[in-house]
Amino acid sequence: APVIVWFRKDLRIDDNAALAAAAETGRPVIPLYILEPAEAGTGPLGAAQRWWLHHALAALAGNLSGLGAPLVLRSGPADAILDALIAETGADTIHWNRRHDPPGTAIDRAIKASFKARGLAAISFAGQLLHDPTRLLTGDKKPFRVYTPFWKALERAGEPDEPIDPPARLVALSEAAASERLEDWRLTPARPDWAARFREVWTPGEAAARDRLEAFVNGAIDGYGTNRDRPALDATSMLSPYLALGEISPARIWHATRGLDAPTGDLVHFRKELAWREFCYHLHFHFPALAEKNWNDRFDAFPWKERGEAFTLWTRGLTGYPIVDAGMRQLWRHGWMHNRVRMIAASFLIKHLMIDWRHGEKWFRDTLVDADAASNAANWQWVAGSGADASPFFRIFNPILQGEKFDPDGSYVRRFVPELENLDAAWIHKPFAAPEAALKSAGVDLGRTYPKPIVDHGRTRERALAAFKALKAD
C-alpha cells in the first residue's frame, strides 16, 4: 500500500526525515500538501507569506516531480482530506515531520489517534527544530524560561543529528491522485502586484535557500558578531523566510557552520541566534498562551491607547523618526526588516505610542515573509517587557541615538526614505533638529516632503515610564 508524506512547514526534499523514510519503504509515495482552513493551526497566513508559500510549493512540486512522484495539493480540514485520499488510493501509512505550534500539534494528535483506532499508521519525525521541546529541559525536567541556561543546555546536548540527503528516487502511484491547481489557490496578489518588489531581494525555494546559506557561510559570517547590528550592510543570513516554511532545516544550517574558517566568536554568535529561534519555539510549545497573552500578566492592566491614526502612520513609515520609518518601509517593500530595526520600530509602537504589542504583532504577521507564530510573539513580548526573559520595560530605545549608532552615515535611511536622501549625516536621524539651511539645501520641507515627529521622544518616554511605574505600584 502507498505511503502518504504530508508536507507542512517542511517544504523541502533535503533533510526531510519523513520523506526519506517513506522512500526507504520502497512503496509508492504520495507527497501531499494541504491548504488547511484559516482557523486551523496557528491561524491564517499573512499576505506576504502567502506569496512566499505559492513559490515554495511550486519549487517543491518541481523537485518532487524530479524524484518521480508529483505533489498532490488539496484544500480543507486535514482529517477529512486524509480520509478521502486513503479511500481513493488504499494508502495505509502517513509520515510527517512534527510541527510544534500548539494548535497544529493538537490537530496532529487527533489524527494520530484516529489512525490508530483504524489500524492505520501515522509516523512522525523530527526536523523543524534542532532539539525536541519535550527533551531539552531543565535539571528538574521543566521547560526553560530563561535564554542563557537554555543556550547552555543546547550546547551541552551536543550536535543535532546529521542532516539527511534527499532520496534518489521515489516510487509513484501507478495512477496519480487528483490534485488541485496551485494557481486556483490565489496565494499571490493580482492587482496591484505589490509582491513585484519582493522579487528585488527574494527567490523562494529550496535551491535558493541553499545558495543563500552557501554565500553566507563563505562570506558575511566572518564579522557577523559586530556587523549583524548594522542594517545598511548585508551582514545577516536572510534565511528566516526559508526557515519559516521549512525550505531549509535548522540542522542543515547548523552543520554548515562546522569547520569554517571564520572567527569562533562569529560562529558562536550565529548559532546563538538559531538558538533564539529554538527558544521561541520551545516557549510557544510549552506555553501556548504566549502568542496572545502577556506572559507577565501584570501588563494586562497597562493603559494602552487606541490604535487610531498614530498606528496607521507607524505602519506607513510616516512617524517622523527616520530609522523607524525606514524599517517600516523596508517591511512593506520587501516583506522583511532588519532585526535591529524590528526592535526599534516595535519599541516605538509600544513605548512611544503606547499601543498594545498585539497590534504590532498582527501587522508584522501580515507583512513579513518570515512571519512565524513563535518568533514573532516571543520577540514582541521581549520588546514589550511582558515576555519570558524579556528586556525590561524601562529600557526605552531612543530612535535618534539608535539610528546614529547603528546607521552612522544614514545609508539605510537614505535607501528606504528617499525624501531624506540628500540630508547631511549629522541630521539624517533627526531632521526636526536640523537648521533651516541644511533642510533647504537637501530639498527637505518638514511637514510637507517628510513628516514632523508625530510624538516628542522625551515626553512620550516619560509618559511610558510613568504608566509603567503606576503598574508596578498596583
Ligand code: FAD
Ligand atoms: P540572522 O541574523 O542571519 O539569524 C539566523 C537565524 O536565527 C534567523 O533566520 C532566525 O531564524 C534566527 N533568529 C535570529 N534572531 C532571532 C530572534 N531574535 N528571535 C528568533 N529567531 C531569531 N523572526 C522570524 O523568523 N519570524 C518573525 O515573525 C519574527 N518577528 C520578529 C518581531 C520582532 C518585533 C523582532 C524584534 C524580531 C522578530 N524576529 C522574527 C526575529 C529576527 O528579527 C529575525 O529572525 C531576523 O531578523 C531574520 O533575519 P536573518 O535570517 O538574516 O537573521
